[in-house]
Amino acid sequence: MIKRLMAVLLLLLCVGVVYAEESNIIEKVESSARAWLEGVDSGKYKESWENSSALFKTKTSELEWIKSITALRASRGTVSARYIATAAAAKSLSGLPDGEYIVLQFYATFTEKGLALETVTLVKTHNEIWQVVDYSMK
Numbered sequence: 001m002i003k004r005l006m007a008v009l010l011l012l013l014c015v016g017v018v019y020a021e022e023s024n025i026i027e028k029v030e031s032s033a034r035a036w037l038e039g040v041d042s043g044k045y046k047e048s049w050e051n052s053s054a055l056f057k058t059k060t061s062e063l064e065w066i067k068s069i070t071a072l073r074a075s076r077g078t079v080s081a082r083y084i085a086t087a088a089a090a091k092s093l094s095g096l097p098d099g100e101y102i103v104l105q106f107y108a109t110f111t112e113k114g115l116a117l118e119t120v121t122l123v124k125t126h127n128e129i130w131q132v133v134d135y136s137m138k
Helices: 002-041 045-050 054-059 062-074
Strands: 079-090 101-110 114-124 130-137
Touching (some): 002 079, 002 101, 002 114, 002 130, 045 062, 101 130
Antiparallel strands (some): 079 101, 101 114, 114 130
């Protein structure tokens, strides 16, 4: 009976540690995404491209990024609020090489166009840093 109780307690401890690690990862990823989004929100499009992952830069040139994000954001106005909606981890995503990814979705309210759904995909780099690899808004 004592062995079973100890086994259950050990299992609960392990589950708690895993949950804490996952929670810590989500906090780091969300913090990275929000910092990147703040740059975009303030019109620092060149810097947002520079602070993106190598995969992002390979897919989209700096000039293409600035042109597309300027067009996307021009009519929306400023962000008045942003709330995280979902977070999901993936090892494989369409159009990207296998790796460690986290896809975050945010509901953002803009002063001119109201509510939008932003999707920010981050990849874990070889330096253990989470960087943006894709961004879209609907």
